[in-house]
Amino acid sequence: MAIECLVLGAGQEVGKSCVLVSMGGRRIMFDCGMHMGHLDNRRYPDFSKICEKGDFNSALTCIVITHFHLDHVGALPYFTEVCGYNGPIFMSYPTKALAPLMLEDYRKVMVERRGEEEQFTSDHIIECMKKVTPIDLKQVVQVDKDLQICAYYAGHVLGAVMIYAKVGGSAMVYTGDYNMTPDRHLGAAQIDCLELDLLITESTYATTIRDSKYAREREFLKAVHKCVASGGKVLIPTFALGRAQELCILLDDYWERMNLEAPIYFSAANAP
Incomplete structure (x- = not known):
């Protein structure tokens, strides 16, 4: 089964993580982030590349968010409430609890303190979160009759996950940010031994050598x-x-x- 990958953000850049994977007739959007370094249309992923007419509900099977940082979830209220996506959205329970706080804080800073044009409102954030289905670690979710997803612990921040997705005989993992070094309040990332056809992994510090x-x-x-x-x-x-x-x-x-x-x-x- 062929797997196609369209990188809408965070390809050779840090920010606006958003990757669209197509396999077995299913199209999954992993993360929907914003780029904190831009204030123009480069702030959001180029959603026009998903489909020509902008009918995102028929073009996407689901969205999965890995964690609450804005470069992974910052564009979600805009995509749902302004662009009109109304399909399934999945994230962990802590991410669903914390993402609205991050989004509202960002909105206040940009609009009320800096006077920038409002991209989404407080009501947009609330309505967006109503569309989210929270999932547990290692909970196998049957999105439809063919697509399964499962979340694995990623460390990094509270609620961060890696996502395993399977359609028929094809399987993949998308990591988002993860941490293999445990700290005082979070452990190292953990995932089962899996047979995969595709691995998409965060690699921001992949070539950086740090002190212990x-x-x-x-x-x-x-x-x-x-x-x-x-x-x-x-x-x-x-x-x-x-x-x-x-x-x-x-x-x-x-x-x-x-x-x-x-x-x-x-x-x-x-x-x-």
Whole structure:
């Protein structure tokens, strides 16, 4: 069975992940993200390449979202509420809970603070999420009589998954972002031993050689401790979802081991 792959975003670039895979008469859109570096029509995937007349409901079998980061889900409300897609959408339970928070925060920043043209409204986000069917890890979902999908744990952020899809005798996996190094609040990605005809994988840092996680944490804690010990204050700008929790756990453990008494504050002004 022939498998065709159309990359609508994140091909040789970081941002607007969106890949359309056709196999056995089924067309699956993996992720529907936006590019955070553009404010023009390059912000969204080129949806016109999916079909000529824009009848996305007949052109797509389903959409599967891997996690809540905007480069993977940011274009979804626009695609459903503005472009008119009304078909099946699948994502994990945590992603369905957290994606609206990310989308609304982005909308507020772009429209209310920066004065940009509104691409989608708060109501669009709410209506979009009503169309989503949440799925569990390793839950086999029968999308139709021929298409099965199954989500596997990807690490990275809470709710992130890799997606296994099978039609007839053809099978594939799409990863989105994943992490093979466990941290303090999430484990490493896990997936069964599978026979695949196609693997589409995130590879942003594939050629980057980093210091060990232990070495990076040690240097971070050393710098923080030096500043606090000299009477200074440390401000750490970081993502409110995932990264902030990881750093809080790291600092709390270090504070206990070193018997430090300086208070640690978490700014929740824009956090859920």
